[in-house]
Amino acid sequence: MLVSVKELKKYVDLNDLTSEEIANGLTFAGIEVEEVSKLASGTNLVIGHILECEKHPDSDHLHVLKVDLGDKVEQIVCGAPNARKGLKVIVARVGAKLPGGEIKASSIRGVESNGMCCSLLELGVDSKYLSEKQTSGIEELPESAPIGEKDVLGYLGLDDEVLNLKILANRPDLLSLYNVAKEVGAIFNRKVNIPTFKVDDNFKTDLVVGSKTDKCLQFAGREINDIVIKDSPKFMKEALRAMGIRSINNIVDIGNYVMLLTGQPLHMYDKDKLDKHELIAKDDLSVNFVALDEKTYEVIPGDIVITCNNKAMCLGGVMGSKECAVDDKTKNIYIESAFFDGASIRHTSSRLGLSSESSSRFVKGTNRYQALDVINFASYLIKEYCEGKKFSNIVNYLDKPEVVREIKCSTKRINNRLGTEFSKEEMMSVLNKLHFDVKDSSSDEFLVKVPSFRLDVFNEADISEEIIRLLGFDHVKSVLPTLDVRVGGLTTQQYRLRQIRESLRGIGLDECLTYSLLSKENSKKFNLLNDEEHYELLNPLTDEREVFRTHILYALLESASYNFNRQNKDLALFETSNMVSLSSRSEHLAIVLCGNYLKRELMEKEPYDFYHMKGIVEDIFTLLGIEQSRYRFERYSSDKDELHPGKSAKIIFQNECVGVFGELHPVALKSLGLKGNVIVLEMNLDPLLNSKVTISKMSPISKFPSVNRDLAFIINKDVAASDIIKLVKKNGNSLVKDVKIFDVYEGENIFKGFKSVAISISLSKEGTLTDKEINDTLDKIKFELGKVYNAQLRM
């Protein structure tokens, strides 16, 4: 809402305050002023008279002017095509400060110039209020303009400032300058003078008004005859310009002016273009409607239309029809002030893509009980500025009479809510200033009647807000709440998740954040845990973001590509996020490892591989106290070319697959624009976060030293390391405490299909091991390896 400070000052005495002070007062009463701007600006301006206009000797478009400024005649070089002898113009003297800079004495192509003739554009007036002629040359002042007048902005009515108010949804009443004036009056404790007008009727109309829909609960009309369409008065043009509306003609401008002041949109019908003397609101028409803008709109049942003889004459609250529009020749009009249901206007206006100052007021809410005053105000202006002489009685359809909202308030309860110690008198005084009707009822209580323009006040909490926003939050005593002592803190699950995140960062992974919305196509990619049941948006902004993801990995791979394209090729990224699918919610973890594991800048590097990721997974289990025996890895297979079939695995925990990881398939690598080794993981952390973990008791540490023996053998390539370890432990006569693989080799000197494996066996018992015990055990192991896997010992 743009508010003209000049117009505002007509109704409240604010002459001792600057616009900034007024804006500040409003902001701290909860009505944020987003900007205070000047309509136009410029110092050292004067009205001049061009005495001579010669062509510049050295230019084909410049003129050399002699301009009478009242106190002296200056020579000015001017480039405007409309500069001519005899014209009255705005002159910025040397030293004048304009929005574009300061005017200096200068020499233009060898001719001295002392000042500048200005266009309104150069004074900072928005071009939307100016004609093409005004924007292409200097401003042409009327003959009557007084030469030497220094208050040029005042003479032009441009000496106004504009407050840009941010109107929140609870205060639609402030889309009225009158109500802003009341608010400002209450804030600064000033008297507010809102004039009321009454134009008596001098004939009885046969106009019939009514409503066949509960979306129009009030409809008032008046017939006014013998009006003359012409230019609007200067004050009205200036007020409209300051408040963001372009002047059209007197009758259109009066409609807008009344709306800006009262908040009530009006509509005018050319009476002589109507078939019948009736205006009935309906909401059951299906027609094509040709509006004022000459476009055709499809009206469907539900839209409010004002009909005459069952023909749509106006899309209620949104736009009138071409058919009965007021034009230059209009003589007799019907004027409408109605109340339309905001929700309905909102639907119509958004469906048709049509919104206006008027429709937006209905959408936010209007006061239906001021229709008669509003019509009288408009009538007064029509009488004054449209030469209107014949005014009918006002016909009004009103569904329900006004019921005044009454609220019983308690000083104590309000103070308790606010944390303040206001007296009852202070509270009552504030409410009075805000035009609430307040009545004292007991030592603690008082009764408040809400004025009809306040659509947002229903209960004591609302009243408490009125009090605090005017008296100020500085009165609130800041006290920490004294609450029962109890254990806050994270739940086990939340704590475990935090630990996982912190430990992943500790081993060098970067924690990322990605978008939840994906394209349909991408949502299917790298969905390794196969959660297909995703939510889809009805109204996506783009098809890039229309599906609510059920996995993180794709988005994280996009981040990897983003970095890869910026020459950051050694990456270790992870993200944890809550995933929502049609059937469940679960906490996921995704990891992308790419390029080298940075051991020492560029000097030593080791490429990431499958086993790095495997180690990370094992670490997560260890961190949560889940022993190795409770989970296992299985080979992963899929018909999608996403993971390398030989270098990928499933994580099995509590007999369900909780995660999949592995090296990217070359096909996938190419499609992502990545190169080299990329290892990925997607894991559902929920089973881990929720798993029961028992406290592990300390296991005794043997006093006797253990003995280590190494074995190397050649074995079939397909025998898994885990099977070798299992066999060694099983046949270790309970002396084998640990088996570690320390070398695996395939290639030269080893037959194809075989590999060389070296293991280190750790033996111990509660007592000293004898050589015999050691040798017997190793012999048994060697024998079994040979028997079961055909392993051949290497010497």
Place this chain on the structure above:
Amino acid sequence: MENKNINEIYSLAMNEIQQSEDTNKLQELKIKFLAKKSVLSSLMSELANLPPEERKEFGKNLNDVRNRISEELAKKEAELRKNELDKKLKSETIDITLPSRKVELGGQNPFYVVKDEITDIFLNMGFEVADGPEVETDLFNFELLNIPKDHPARDMQDTFYISDNVLLRTHTSPVQAHVMQEANGKPIRIICPGKTYRRDDDDATHSHQFAQIEGLVIDKNINIGHLKATLELFAKKMFGEKREIRLRPSYFPFTEPSVEVDITCANCGGKGCSMCKGTGYIEILGGGMVHPNVLKMNGYDPDEYSGFAFGIGIERVAILRFGIDDIRRFYQNDVRFLHQYRRKA
């Protein structure tokens, strides 16, 4: 005569020991002066030939010299060994300015730095962390928060819909309703960090996805003063002890009265600068007293219970705190950005 001989041997030995340059030479000297066939040993064998009265004196001198040579040899040996070790160590000197060998601490999107820190501040005040679904119903996202169908406030939040009644939550406030309904009329003290979505085109200052931390306290006799004090504490912990807060009246459908909370500008300390547009204050969050309708709809008697609620934009706090130029940075995960946030706050 013999004594004179002993002294000569002693001087010779001392001299040769002093001039030795390595431990091998010392070995030779040991043999030369102290071994069985050494000069001292041969003198010892002459001992028997001496008259008994001289024998004692001579024997003592001989032993003395022998001991002193032996000591000197040991001393010299220690000295030489030390020198040799020093020399060896010196030759092993490395360039300590070469890069270290380590697992570099992972970077962290500043989003999480702020999210975790805010969470911890409230955990320390005895709050719990609640959780709610990002896919919500119209009932929880709007209706139970005093935003009925066609309420103009719905225009404040452009919504992604999944169906007529299912949507992506536009704020973390629906968690208020969930928590109240689950708490069954008992006092509440929670925060809820979470992702939220609005139908906004992405640019430097807008994002279709962003995150908030919701706070809710419900108990008997809660007032705005409690909200003010809680947020004051938060602002000081988050932005520094010198920061002050200021409440400004505002409007949210689910609180009454509603406030915007401003904090003194960290850049100018409240004097006014370009960062705070000359006002000295920067808006950081919104809050208010829980609207009686919201209490009622979610199972609390507004005559008995009252509460306050607030919502903090996580990215907004991170942007202010770290001077981040573009909200999209949070979602690009450029590692050059992430690596700037390795330290723990």
